[in-house]
Amino acid sequence: MTDHALPPRTPLIAALHRVWSKEKVWLVSALLLALLFVFLPAQGVTSAGFAAQNLLSVAPFLILSIAIAAYAGATGADGLIARAFTGSPVVMILIAAAAGGLSPFCSCGVIPLIAALLAMGVPLSAVMAFWLASPVMDPSMFVLTTGVLGFEFALAKTIAAVGLGIFGGVTVHLIAQAGGLADPLREGVGNGGCGASKVRSVQPVVWAFWTEAARVTKFWREGLKTTLFLAKWLTLAFLLESLMLAWLPADLVASALGGTGLAPIGIATLVGVPAYLNGYAALPLVGGLMEQGMAPGAGLAFLVAGGVSSLPAAVAVWALVKGRVFALYIALALVGSFVSGVLFQLWGMI
Numbered sequence: 553m554t555d556h557a558l559p560p561r562t563p564l565i566a567a568l569h570r571v572w573s574k575e576k577v578w579l580v581s582a583l584l585l586a587l588l589f590v591f592l593p594a595q596g597v598t599s600a601g602f603a604a605q606n607l608l609s610v611a612p613f614l615i616l617s618i619a620i621a622a623y624a625g626a627t628g629a630d631g632l633i634a635r636a637f638t639g640s641p642v643v644m645i646l647i648a649a650a651a652g653g654l655s656p657f658c659s660c661g662v663i664p665l666i667a668a669l670l671a672m673g674v675p676l677s678a679v680m681a682f683w684l685a686s687p688v689m690d691p692s693m694f695v696l697t698t699g700v701l702g703f704e705f706a707l708a709k710t711i712a713a714v715g716l717g718i719f720g721g722v723t724v725h726l727i728a729q730a731g732g733l734a735d736p737l738r739e740g741v742g743n744g745g746c747g748a749s750k751v752r753s754v755q756p757v758v759w760a761f762w763t764e765a766a767r768v769t770k771f772w773r774e775g776l777k778t779t780l781f782l783a784k785w786l787t788l789a790f791l792l793e794s795l796m797l798a799w800l801p802a803d804l805v806a807s808a809l810g811g812t813g814l815a816p817i818g819i820a821t822l823v824g825v826p827a828y829l830n831g832y833a834a835l836p837l838v839g840g841l842m843e844q845g846m847a848p849g850a851g852l853a854f855l856v857a858g859g860v861s862s863l864p865a866a867v868a869v870w871a872l873v874k875g876r877v878f879a880l881y882i883a884l885a886l887v888g889s890f891v892s893g894v895l896f897q898l899w900g901m902i
Contacts, residue, residue, distance in 0.1 A: 577784040584791055595798060602797075603790035606836065607783075613699030614782060620691045621778045626761040626771035641725055644678035649717025652685030653710060676736050676877070677728060681721030683869075684884060687859040688713035692778070693832070700835040705848070708899070712856050712892035719891075720884040727880075736877040782832055789833035793840040800844065810845040817893040820850035821886055824858035834858060849897025857889035 588596030607614075639647070670679055689697075689710045697706035727733055761767035809816045838851045861882055870878050 575784075577788055581784070581788045581791055584788075595795075598798070599791050599794040602794035603787055606790045606793075607786060610696065610699045610786070613695045614786070616695050618692070618775055618778045618782065620695065622771045622775035623761070624691075625774040626767045627759055628757045641675055641677055644675065645681045645718060645721035645725065648678040648682040649685045649714050649721060652682035652717050653689045653713035654691070670737050670873075675725070675728065676733055677721045677725035680724045680881070680884070681717040683717075683881070684720040684860055684888065685713045685717030688716065688856055696782075696832060697835060700839050701842075701851075705852070708852055708892075708896045709855060712852060712889075712896070716856065716860070716885070716888035716892065719888050720881075723884060724880070733877060733880070736873045738872065738874055785833040786836065789836040792833075793836045796837065796840050797844070809841065809850045810847050814894065816847050816850040817853045817890060817897060820846070820854040821857045821890045821893065824854040824856075824861075824889070847897060848900055849893040849895075851893075852896045853889045853893025856892050857886060860885035860889065 585596060585600060588599055590596075670676065689712075694706050694710060697709055724733065758764065758767060761771060809820055834855055838846070838855060842848065842851050869881050873881070
């Protein structure tokens with residue numbers, strides 16, 4: 553059937569499509585709860601109570617993380633990332649890895665930012681350092697990770713993010729020195745977008761943002777957007793965690809992902825790629841798995857590998873760079889995640 557032969561959408565169908573596209577996470581959570589209350593009422597009550605209790609327990613960390621994200625957007629602090637890409641290659645790699653692991657940068661801006669940097673001639677080594685570290689950790693994620701998994705785990709994840717960036721940047725630098733990885737961008741890839749504009753024209757940071765009405769408006773807008781984003785994903789994550797705790801045998805988790813050997817960390821690294829939902833949603837799930845016997849090193853490897861090479865991130869990278877750069881990106885992510893998990897596991901044994 554040709555496109556012109558398809559029946560037109562009715563207003564109701566069009567409205568439902570808009571609601572689904574914008575609120576699918578909330579709708580999935582509501583549907584999941586509805587099914588539980590209809591078919592397994594006791595589990596429905598348990599899951600709803602579990603989600604509410606855990607949302608309440610992480611509320612202080614949630615509020616702080618939202619405030620950090622909104623403040624960064626209102627002041628323009630996220631634009632400071634552009635200053636990481638100046639200097640010698642080694643300095644750029646170190647600063648870019650730290651910037652990627654520590655700076656609050658909007659997810660919508662990462663891909664056009666990378667395109668802009670590469671198009672402007674910034675070495676792929678520094679860009680890769682930022683690209684690998686950026687999805688793993690930022691100040692908001694650090695606060696929430698502390699609330700869900702503890703300060704030691706949050707610190708380890710931060711070190712893993714920066715370390716992964718440095719590892720990837722140095723590896724790419726050595727390959728580039730040998731004459732490889734020229735022209736990494738695909739044909740026709742531009743450098744537009746909100747992230748790219750921050751590179752082309754770095755704006756001054758206004759720390760006292762409340763002196764400007766437009767920045768105050770942006771603060772509240774960013775705060776509301778972040779609140780809704782975190783609330784919907786954490787609600788779904790806690791509901792899934794409640795079902796996991798109820799239905800996933802603890803001895804199975806302990807046997808597959810527990811212990812101190814390399815196998816659990818390797819399995820978690822590979823599983824993290826397809827199973828990872830989102831950085832915030834993954835935290836409660838890993839917390840539940842660790843309560844059932846998952847090794848801490850495996851938990852860290854899961855979060856790092858999933859954050860860097862999850863399906864949305866991988867698709868974005870694939871659309872931007874040539875195949876050989878994409879393959880290197882995935883390889884660096886998996887190797888770095890595995891090594892991070894092993895080192896964290898060894899640290900816990902000391």
